Amino acid sequence: MTFVVTENCIKCKYTDCVEVCPVDCFHEGPNFLAIDPDECIDCARCEPECPAEAIFAEDDVPKEQQLFIALNAELCAGWPVITVQKPAPPDAAEWDGKPDKLKLLER
Ligand code: SF4
Numbered sequence: 001m002t003f004v005v006t007e008n009c010i011k012c013k014y015t016d017c018v019e020v021c022p023v024d025c026f027h028e029g030p031n032f033l034a035i036d037p038d039e040c041i042d043c044a045r046c047e048p049e050c051p052a053e054a055i056f057a058e059d060d061v062p063k064e065q066q067l068f069i070a071l072n073a074e075l076c077a078g079w080p081v082i083t084v085q086k087p088a089p090p091d092a093a094e095w096d097g098k099p100d101k102l103k104l105l106e107r
């Protein structure tokens, strides 16, 4: 199994998650992070660290977010690894919880 970053990370990108990952499997895009499912060891440390509650175990991903399972795998392949937290976007709090953010995902 793997853990999966879902829609609410888009434009929030708090990056608290990357600090706790023991295997450095987060990859950074312009406004979203993706977990490499081939590297994730299912340790569950990242899930409680996300202020946006955007990380789920693969088996717990909500039905309407299931497309993010394949999307994490696809996106991480082309994005660099991130291991150190950085400041969130200045408007992160405004985007937290907003619906329909998938169309705003930058690749
Ligand atoms: Fe990293 Fe563990 Fe989260 Fe997987 S579950 S992404 S190994 S912190």
Ligand code: F3S
Pocket (backbone or CB within 6 Å): 005, 008, 009, 010, 012, 013, 014, 015, 016, 017, 018, 032, 033, 049, 050, 051, 052, 053, 054, 055
């Ligand atoms: Fe995104 Fe949450 Fe990490 S908002 S960058 S999954 S801490």
